[in-house]
Each structure stands twice: as C-alpha cells, then as structure tokens.
Amino acid sequence: MHISIKGRKWAVIFCPLKDIPMKNGETLLGLCDYDNKTIFIADTTHGEERLATLTHEVLHAVDDKLTEKRVKDLANGVARALWKLGYRRIES
Ligand SMILES: [Zn+2]
Numbered sequence: 001m002h003i004s005i006k007g008r009k010w011a012v013i014f015c016p017l018k019d020i021p022m023k024n025g026e027t028l029l030g031l032c033d034y035d036n037k038t039i040f041i042a043d044t045t046h047g048e049e050r051l052a053t054l055t056h057e058v059l060h061a062v063d064d065k066l067t068e069k070r071v072k073d074l075a076n077g078v079a080r081a082l083w084k085l086g087y088r089r090i091e092s
Contacts, residue, residue, distance in 0.1 A: 005061045010037045012054075017042040029053045032060035050089070052079035 001012045020028050020040050030053040031040040039057045041050065056075035059066060066074075 003058075005058065008037060010039060010061055012039045012041065014041050014043045017044050030057040032057045034061070034064060037061075047088075048079060048083040051083055051087070052076060055079045055082075 003010050003012055017027065017029070020031050020042060022028065023031075029042045029045050029049070033040065039054070039061060041053055041057065045053050052075055055078050056071055059071045059075050
C-alpha cells in the first residue's frame with residue numbers, strides 16, 4: 001500500500017515483528033525508513049495499538065525534526081482521540 005506524505009510517495013508495509021530492525025536493543029512495533037520512504041508496521045498489532053503505531057510512524061515521516069518524545073505524545077493523543085471517536089480500519 002502506498003500513501004502520499006507532503007507530496008512524496010511512501011510505502012506502508014505490514015510485516016512480521018522479526019522483520020523490523022531492533023533499535024537500542026528494543027523491539028519496535030513500527031519503523032520509519034526515510035531513505036527508502038517506507039513505513040513498517042508489525043502485523044501483530046491490532047486495533048488501537050495499530051492506529052497509534054501507524055500515527056507515530058506517519059508523524060516521523062511528516063517531520064523528521066520532531067523529537068521521539070514529541071512524536072510519542074502527539075501520536076498517542078491523536079490515536080486515542082480517533083479511537084474514542086470510533087475510527088477503525090476497514091479491510092478491503
Ligand atoms: Zn518513534
């Protein structure tokens with residue numbers, strides 16, 4: 001699946017957790033690969049966790065200058081609000 005972020009085409013790939021590189025010894029549920037314009041999301045995520053992970057990685061793609069803490073705060077707030085408002089993924 002591809003999406004456009006600030007006019008650039010990005011791939012979004014849902015893959016096994018083991019295919020997402022670890023960072024600082026930590027297992028990641030998502031990764032934003034700027035060089036390849038690809039967002040990886042663990043296919044083990046579901047529901048609000050997937051929404052929060054996807055929001056987090058998209059925010060990194062939108063602004064690579066944001067700190068990790070800022071991205072976490074924004075993503076968690078946006079995902080929580082959207083989930084509470086009833087936004088859900090529709091499988092097509
Ligand atoms: Zn992050």
